[in-house]
Amino acid sequence: MSLIASIDLDAPWLSVRLAKTAQIVSWAVNRPGLVQADQILWREVKNQDLPLDVDPNQWLGAQLKVRNSTAAVTMLTSCDIRNYCVAEAKVEDAMVTAIVTVGLSNAERVGARVAMSKAGWGTINLAVIIEQGLTEWALYEAMSIATEARTTAVLDAQIAIQTGRATGTGTDCVAVAAPHGDLCYSGLHTALGEAIGKAVYRSSTEAIALWRKSRAGQAF
Numbered sequence: 001m002s003l004i005a006s007i008d009l010d011a012p013w014l015s016v017r018l019a020k021t022a023q024i025v026s027w028a029v030n031r032p033g034l035v036q037a038d039q040i041l042w043r044e045v046k047n048q049d050l051p052l053d054v055d056p057n058q059w060l061g062a063q064l065k066v067r068n069s070t071a072a073v074t075m076l077t078s079c080d081i082r083n084y085c086v087a088e089a090k091v092e093d094a095m096v097t098a099i100v101t102v103g104l105s106n107a108e109r110v111g112a113r114v115a116m117s118k119a120g121w122g123t124i125n126l127a128v129i130i131e132q133g134l135t136e137w138a139l140y141e142a143m144s145i146a147t148e149a150r151t152t153a154v155l156d157a158q159i160a161i162q163t164g165r166a167t168g169t170g171t172d173c174v175a176v177a178a179p180h181g182d183l184c185y186s187g188l189h190t191a192l193g194e195a196i197g198k199a200v201y202r203s204s205t206e207a208i209a210l211w212r213k214s215r216a217g218q219a220f
Contacts (some may be wrong), residue, residue, distance in 0.1 A: 028177035079103025089198035102207035133181015153204035
């Protein structure tokens, strides 16, 4: 049985519901770190939702309370939530699903900083769902592979900003979910590492193309 029970769009929310509680590692706004959860959420926000005098953590907490979803790992983005992309990859016995939303209005190149965009916090928000049971350290390694694949997709898109080619945005987030198990490695030499890379790269590349199409004729 798949770990993913459903992927549901109910704008401004996007939800990935898991069939059972799993370990999830992320630096999401709500429930960051290594936690046990059965849901990953995206919340699309507009500038009027989060003026400078509003604490985003308190605002999101109130929104989640209304939904009865305070236990969900939750990310924020100003990109169009309807343009989420999903890709699956199976390599040998490793099965991975990547779900991503992409906005690049505050694109950055690693090792440099530019003034934060006033047009919105687009953000690349990525969830990776792994079917195999992993040790905690293999889960962290899986996050590194997912981040590498996302960055590669951005680099291959050749998005020029004032500091060079973008490698991501200033507010990207990655969440990786998997059952607890005995698999100790998930690096690039493994079937799981290959599956993570394929799923994340495909979904990210598609989502970047959708974002570009939505911004046709507009400057960053």
